[in-house]
Amino acid sequence: MNYLGLLEQVIEQVLAVGRLLAAEWNRPGGPRGRGDKAEVDVAIEKVLRRKLLSLLDCDFWGEETGSRLTGQEFCWVVDPNDGTSDFLQGRPGSAVSVGLLRNAVPVLGVVYAPVTPNLGPDCISWAKGLGGIVRNGQRCLARLDHVGLALGSKVLVSTAAATKPVINAELCAPAEFVSMPSIAYRLARAAAGDAVAGISLVPVSAHDLVAGHALLIGAGGVLLDQAGAPISYESKACLVRASTKCFGGAPQACLELARRNWDILFTT
Structure with missing residues (x-):
């Protein structure tokens, strides 16, 4: 091919x-x-x-x-x-x-x-x-293999984050959060080096993720689900719902972000 x-x-x-x-x-x-x-x-x-x-x-x-x-x-x-x-x-x-x-x-x-x-x-x-x-x-020469959450780095989140800036700032610290549309574009921009990670906190399907996932692979990044496990597309069920939350970008940053209590955004 x-x-x-x-x-x-x-x-x-x-x-x-x-x-x-x-x-x-x-x-x-x-x-x-x-x-x-x-x-x-x-x-x-x-x-x-x-x-x-x-x-x-x-x-x-x-x-x-x-x-x-x-x-x-x-x-x-x-x-x-x-x-x-x-x-x-x-x-x-x-x-x-x-x-x-x-x-x-x-x-x-x-x-x-x-x-x-x-x-x-x-x-x-x-x-x-x-x-x-x-x-x-x-x-684009950006690589995600060896970067992590740090002061000055960015985590790309949905536009809904703008309604709860304090909690989102705490969850993304020490990085800062930037709210923007489209999980596909958030993942793409993370792959391009604009951010250490792009995330979604709502259920996503394969059509939301596969293109951005490919870009992350090309940049040495990962795409993890709510449990911090790699997202896969091995069945129709996985295509319909790839994950309930996702974290794409630098491996260490995504692992750390996946462990945080994002559910607090929906209970406060």
């Missing part, structure tokens, strides 16, 4: 549908939809499903258009707009997320946030055989 050649083609398709997401964001009157469903999501996934399966005809796991699971070696995993709720509430930073599993292991990932608060369009990618992740066409 020529993963690097495939990655180039996947990036091309993700950037193309990213333009649809950006156009919906900039639509007069704002993006259409309610709750966690934007009208553009289905349209984007339909395009990606057709294009990706033309590149590699295999199993498919999508958020909006359903799944095709036949036990093949490869499986595309797609979220057309990770962070839809924030997107519909006018918060920039949602992302198109495309990952590829081979025998349940992430081997390729592309996460693209076409609209961000201060970085501009941001595309982060990796495939097996690449010596590190690529960000906006440039090789």
